[in-house]
Amino acid sequence: MTGRWQILLHARNFLSHSLRSGSGVAFIVLTVMVGLGCASLVFFPIESEIITAKEYKENAAQGVGTILAVVTLQPGKFSTLIEQIETEELVELAMWGRYLVLDHPVLLSLTVLLLGLLLPVLLQLGSFACIAGDVQHHSIRYLLPRTTRTSLLLGRLLGALILSWTVITCLQGAIVMYLGIVLPLDGWGALIAWGLQTLAALVVLAVPYVALGVLCSTIFRSPMVALMGSVGFILTVPLIAFSSREAWEPLGNLLYLLPWGYAHHLLSPDGTVVVKTVLYCLGHGLIFTVIAVLRLRRADL
């Protein structure tokens, strides 16, 4: 029995077990509900005000510009703003806003931007019990004589990724369908093309965060502690980075402990930047995975 085959078996087993047990169902339901809720926040202005698409796009362009200003972490001082104008950084930002709002279906762009902020937390629900659940009940002891710890972890990680990707795809599919049928501001062709592109961005974004969830699941023996640990880490990193940057600017780089600092580049108009960002995300996921493997191989189970 090769390790690769065992990894696939563990992944399949994790998927089927997740779907039969409460944790997997909770993950799917919560993610879809929160995702659709987030989408409805974006759709709400157009649904309630019934404004024209053109007017909405102009307003949205300002909104996206603000969001991008925040996510690119530019300090809000006037002097810095002048500097940015001089160095043409804001020009680039404006181009980016136009790319997301005018060149592509704006509602989908805004929804995906918002999902990019929420998914890191939601994805932990699909991975927190990967290892900790079996460790807590000692059922991992039935598996260990028949498999290696590395195969087990990689299989569970793959299973969690497939589950997360499936949920993200369903969510994105529902949003695109809704936009195409109920709020047909853009044609199906543009919606589907941009939907696939942004889906790919979310799929890549899921890799490091799912890997982080699995890492926490190997560190803590209780699934709930693992969940709190990973969610706490995801939320604490930007808080500490933003607040400590005021005291000493290099501390702002703490944001790069997670993909928070660069993940928005997955929607960049520059293809080279997108490829680099994909590699960063995968690298981040790889680092978390390697640490998780080392941790599990040395753990007393």
Place this chain on the structure above:
Amino acid sequence: MIDSPSLLKIEQLSHRFGDKVAIDRIDWNLDQLGVVGLVGPNGAGKTTLFSLIAGFLRVQGGKIEVLGGAAPGSRSLVSRVAVMPQDAIFARDVSIVDQMLFLRSLDGVTGTTARQEVVAALESVGLADQLDRGAAVLSHGMGKRLGVAQAILGSPELILLDEPTAGLDPANAKQVRQLIRNLARTALVIVSSHNLLELQDLVDEVAVLVDGKMVASGTIDEVTGSARRIELRLGREILPGELQQILDEERVRAVHQDGVQLTVDLDASAKRGLDEALGQLLHRLLKLGVPPHQFREGASLEEAYLRLTGESEQAAAPLDDLAEDDLAEDDLAEDDLDESDAPAAAETSDDR
């Protein structure tokens, strides 16, 4: 027992949980197929030792070599070592047949073959009619049997069973014991249990753990010091003078009387020692005119266990009172015997 090179070799193995020493410089070498018993009081380190051999715990000090030199948990041991952990539970929401099929698929066996093997394993522990039920609805005893069933899937060469018959009814316990005997033809089976009478009949060798130390290991004869306990039921109670005559026999170490029940510890160390010792005992009883109505081997291992673990001083003090040396000095007042017998009898009964 069948010869086989180095199935399990442990050298100076130590393990701590914080300040608590769980395993203390154990040496143990098992190079033959068969059934080996691992006994010891609660907290002696049996489960920790199992976990170290199985690779669940990292070795902190010393060395373990499994099945010809592999370190516990190494890739070469995958599917060659089987474990029935004491406290592990199966997934509650998945049918037991699916869980067993998954375990078998990890060994590389799938499809009809896997299903046949799984059904056979479940049949051998009396769970064939529970195939499609989830583990959540299984009783404690059924869960135990499921644990045994997963351990015998495939062809493991080393099988570790942590209290496999605890909580089982007599019929199922007997079935599991028979299963263990069959497995021992092709594997080294290490069984931990508190049921010493059961182990005595089952195992080829035994090891005794006390406070993380291995205080004895070897065949039953070696561990019991060739002391054999015989239990007899007589036609009438024996008088103190007659009891002394029995004790005066060369091969009789100690005698314990409880009404018409007589428990005799014999010295079977010499060649044909047991035959000679039994001959002496029966000859004496016939001479006294009290032929035994019932005759059976008693818990020799239990006696050795109590002696080795020091529990005899607390739980089986009455036996010491009746030892040969003491009898020579003390009067054999019946009231004294009855008073001190009660706790010993209760203790033995509980253990079984």
